[in-house]
Amino acid sequence: MMTTSVLRTDALTKRFGALLVTDSVSLDIREGELHAIIGPNGAGKTTLINQLSGELEADSGSVWFGGADVSALSIHQRAQRGLLRSYQITSIFEDFSVLENATFAALASRKHAFRFWQPMAADRQARECAEEALAATGLANRLHVPAGDLGYGERRQLELAMSLAAGPKFLLLDEPMAGMSVQESTSVIALLQRLKRQYTILLVEHDMDAVFALADRISVLVYGKILFTGTPEEIRNHPEVRAVYLGEEEAEA
Amino acid sequence: MTSLLSRPSSWVPLLVLLLLASVPFVAEATGQTFYIAFFARIIIYAIAACALNIALGYGGLVSFGHSLFLGLGAYAVGLASFHGVGSGWVHLLLCLGACGLVALVTGAISLRTSGIAFIMITLAFAQMGYFLFVSLKNYGGDDGLSIALGSRFGPVDLSSATSVYVAAFVVLVLSIWWLARLRVAPFGMVIRGAKQNARRVSAAGIPVVRYQLLAYVMSGMLCGVAGLLLANLNAFASPSTLAWSVSGELIVIVVIGGLGSVFGPLMGALVFLGLEEVLKGFTEHWMIIFGPLIVIVALLGKRGIVGLLERFDARPTPEATTPAPVDDTATARHAISAAKGSA
Amino acid sequence: MSSTVVLAQLLNGLQYGVLLFLLAAGLTLVFGIMSFVNLAHGSLYMMGAYFAATAFQYTGSFGWAVAAAMGGSLLLGLALEFVAVSRLYRRDHLDHVLATFGLVLFFNELVRIIWGSQPVFLQVPEFLSGAIDIGGFSYPSYRIAIIVVGLAVAVGSWLLINKTKVGMLIRAGAVNPAMVAALGVNIRLLNAMLFAVGAMLAGLAGAMAGPILSVQSGMGESVLITTLVVIVIGGIGSVTGAFYAALIVGIVDTMGRVFLPFMLRQVTERSFADAAGPALASMLVYLLMAVVLAWRPQGLFPANR
Numbered sequence A: 001m002m003t004t005s006v007l008r009t010d011a012l013t014k015r016f017g018a019l020l021v022t023d024s025v026s027l028d029i030r031e032g033e034l035h036a037i038i039g040p041n042g043a044g045k046t047t048l049i050n051q052l053s054g055e056l057e058a059d060s061g062s063v064w065f066g067g068a069d070v071s072a073l074s075i076h077q078r079a080q081r082g083l084l085r086s087y088q089i090t091s092i093f094e095d096f097s098v099l100e101n102a103t104f105a106a107l108a109s110r111k112h113a114f115r116f117w118q119p120m121a122a123d124r125q126a127r128e129c130a131e132e133a134l135a136a137t138g139l140a141n142r143l144h145v146p147a148g149d150l151g152y153g154e155r156r157q158l159e160l161a162m163s164l165a166a167g168p169k170f171l172l173l174d175e176p177m178a179g180m181s182v183q184e185s186t187s188v189i190a191l192l193q194r195l196k197r198q199y200t201i202l203l204v205e206h207d208m209d210a211v212f213a214l215a216d217r218i219s220v221l222v223y224g225k226i227l228f229t230g231t232p233e234e235i236r237n238h239p240e241v242r243a244v245y246l247g248e249e250e251a252e253a
Numbered sequence B: 001m002t003s004l005l006s007r008p009s010s011w012v013p014l015l016v017l018l019l020l021a022s023v024p025f026v027a028e029a030t031g032q033t034f035y036i037a038f039f040a041r042i043i044i045y046a047i048a049a050c051a052l053n054i055a056l057g058y059g060g061l062v063s064f065g066h067s068l069f070l071g072l073g074a075y076a077v078g079l080a081s082f083h084g085v086g087s088g089w090v091h092l093l094l095c096l097g098a099c100g101l102v103a104l105v106t107g108a109i110s111l112r113t114s115g116i117a118f119i120m121i122t123l124a125f126a127q128m129g130y131f132l133f134v135s136l137k138n139y140g141g142d143d144g145l146s147i148a149l150g151s152r153f154g155p156v157d158l159s160s161a162t163s164v165y166v167a168a169f170v171v172l173v174l175s176i177w178w179l180a181r182l183r184v185a186p187f188g189m190v191i192r193g194a195k196q197n198a199r200r201v202s203a204a205g206i207p208v209v210r211y212q213l214l215a216y217v218m219s220g221m222l223c224g225v226a227g228l229l230l231a232n233l234n235a236f237a238s239p240s241t242l243a244w245s246v247s248g249e250l251i252v253i254v255v256i257g258g259l260g261s262v263f264g265p266l267m268g269a270l271v272f273l274g275l276e277e278v279l280k281g282f283t284e285h286w287m288i289i290f291g292p293l294i295v296i297v298a299l300l301g302k303r304g305i306v307g308l309l310e311r312f313d314a315r316p317t318p319e320a321t322t323p324a325p326v327d328d329t330a331t332a333r334h335a336i337s338a339a340k341g342s343a
Numbered sequence C: 001m002s003s004t005v006v007l008a009q010l011l012n013g014l015q016y017g018v019l020l021f022l023l024a025a026g027l028t029l030v031f032g033i034m035s036f037v038n039l040a041h042g043s044l045y046m047m048g049a050y051f052a053a054t055a056f057q058y059t060g061s062f063g064w065a066v067a068a069a070m071g072g073s074l075l076l077g078l079a080l081e082f083v084a085v086s087r088l089y090r091r092d093h094l095d096h097v098l099a100t101f102g103l104v105l106f107f108n109e110l111v112r113i114i115w116g117s118q119p120v121f122l123q124v125p126e127f128l129s130g131a132i133d134i135g136g137f138s139y140p141s142y143r144i145a146i147i148v149v150g151l152a153v154a155v156g157s158w159l160l161i162n163k164t165k166v167g168m169l170i171r172a173g174a175v176n177p178a179m180v181a182a183l184g185v186n187i188r189l190l191n192a193m194l195f196a197v198g199a200m201l202a203g204l205a206g207a208m209a210g211p212i213l214s215v216q217s218g219m220g221e222s223v224l225i226t227t228l229v230v231i232v233i234g235g236i237g238s239v240t241g242a243f244y245a246a247l248i249v250g251i252v253d254t255m256g257r258v259f260l261p262f263m264l265r266q267v268t269e270r271s272f273a274d275a276a277g278p279a280l281a282s283m284l285v286y287l288l289m290a291v292v293l294a295w296r297p298q299g300l301f302p303a304n305r
Helices: A045-053 A075-080 A098-108 A124-136 A152-165 A182-195 A208-214 A232-237 A239-249 B002-006 B008-030 B034-058 B067-082 B088-110 B115-135 B161-184 B186-203 B208-234 B244-257 B264-282 B287-300 B304-310 B329-341 C003-034 C041-059 C062-088 C093-115 C141-163 C165-175 C177-182 C187-209 C219-234 C239-267 C270-295
Strands: A005-016 A019-025 A028-030 A034-038 A060-065 A083-086 A170-174 A200-204 A217-222 A225-230 C131-134 C137-140
Touching (some): A034 A208, A075 A083, A083 A152, A098 A124, A098 B186, A124 A152, A124 A182, A152 A182, A182 A208, A217 A232, B002 B008, B008 B034, B008 B161, B008 B264, B034 B208, B034 B264, B067 B088, B088 B208, B088 C270, B186 B208, B244 B264, B244 B287, B244 C219, C003 C041, C003 C137, C003 C141, C003 C219, C003 C239, C041 C187, C062 C187, C093 C219, C137 C141, C141 C165, C141 C187, C141 C239, C165 C177, C177 C187, C239 C270
Parallel strands (some): A034 A200, A083 A170, A170 A200
Antiparallel strands (some): A005 A060, A217 A225
């Protein structure tokens, strides 16, 4: 059975001056899979994500999405095609309400916004997508709260809800559980479990419990290079990976 | 409708509009016709402030060059009238065309930068316009250009203060109404979103700069309309309309009124020009008080007069503060322990 | 068009450019390092001219006039920085614009109250009132002096920025202000110093320009806006950029005003050339700015490559 590749990179390389930050990275994310990227701090995870989302241009190599070469496309163009990302450092609209944030995301990815008279809230389709996404992330009864008034965990939830509301074909999640309490993380893990088959997801995370609970395949990124890609089982038992990254977890397991 | 009237931040400005509507009648009746021109000027500046509010208040684009569009609108009337063309439709077309084109070009260039550079560049372009009109000796140059033919729109002729007043009032009401709708329409949400977090707007799938440019163009065109009305009121077009200080005054008006609010431009224009008039009555050196006063008032808070009125609005009912429980934590825990267990 | 006219106008352009540099050097660093939009820089230039004119009236000595201008502007700059500007660094650019706009209005009115609305007279000093013979034509000594002083300041600032420790901090601050502060440098002192030195140079420019232009309320603003154009073309935060851009703008503006109408007259009919010539000449530096921005938005010599 042939599973189609949703996101593929071909020898992606990026330098900042003399520093090689992304070292010929070739990834292949299959449809319906939840692929995690792990690696020590400074491995270049965020830089890699930025090249996938379009915010950073690679020096060489290419990014393929849905079978088309999107390397030259800007972030908004990739978002229009369904390649959506969430941010490690929460990036929401503080002055808008929770519902407005999600409705904005729902509207923005689907159509243009050159409408000057009817309120955005009157767009039924966008509103419904927004409400659905907010319910899924547990913000159903915080709809009219200004986003700036939300607690940290709720902001992360909103961040995720905005990506969902946009109806993505592919989700790039940059440390969605960063800074969350145990309870909050648990609910996000549960959410991602539910979303797994519906969406293709690339997850960058430090939370090892989450990664091993959710991932179909894991890639280990060290000094900008993919050391190894495999199932959680294979990763656990890979000696080099254990040495580089999981060394200190030996005692726990 | 009742909720609208119960909030001071709504009914105070609406009352102001109602009072302004009565000015021509009261002034005629009491013979104090000077006030028609005085309030007409306030209304025109309110329209210009509405225009700037789109770019600055909604979009966060600090344009220190809107006097350019005010001047272009005025000279559209001036130049056309000079060449014997009195049709208001031609004046309007020239005004919108010139302002739209200039805003498109200068906006496109200015938007290649941001922050400090953007402010300086918009200031520079307005100054360029100022020097251009000063150097056009054939059209009055530094002395300005008298306007013999007011704009004629069919039976309506903007050659008297009263007719300009009525026209300006109508334009103001329509502008405010549109601004209120625009604020929550998709386009308005995009540029307001861009002001808060431009990166997020891009990530959501919207080409931010394109929208900001359109906002800038719309802002320029509406400001030009204010200029057209101003020229008709004064029967004069002058390069001093393009002075950099006029751009600064417009910014102050928008901020004093309440940055990004619907009624801010109206309230700001009223207070700014009203205060100026009051201070002028006291001393010829009124600017020495006015200058620092502007600074203090503007720095105190950009929510301005409207923000102040909003403090008197009734408090909304408090939201539920507990987040909705997600009930499959058991599933998650099971998955985690299963993954751990298989090690 | 004789070569002497061309040469004379070239020197005029150089002189104007050097004045612009004096204003731009301080301002570009304030923009680049403190990220502060200082529209009141023109007021410091104006105050310098007024200080000079007043000192000259009382002492009859141009030397004292210049000293008064530089000293007065330095003190005024320090006072402004301490009282108002330092409180505004953390605020957004709109607040800077509003505050300094209010200051401009204040100072313009202040000089009207103290010195009246009529222009104040500042005389070219005796020993510079003659002319120097350059390759067959005579050019005013005073203007040569301005060029010399300006170039000296340029060399001095180059030495300061590239050869001293303070200069290193300045260069670092232009590229990454946050890092410099985080490294424990007394950023308060550095900022105050920068602002004050910029004010002093503006005062010097005002004193030197006084005899040539008229000293009156509002004289700062048009030259300020041209200074902003210089900074944008040169690159915000770059003193080198400010130098080259100032010379370019000074020469293009001066020669453009003289030669553009003349050149237009050769190719189009007289009435059109006489109308359009001055108009285009006045717009020339802004068109130059627009072209530079369209091509390189970061300026010709940006501080961080």
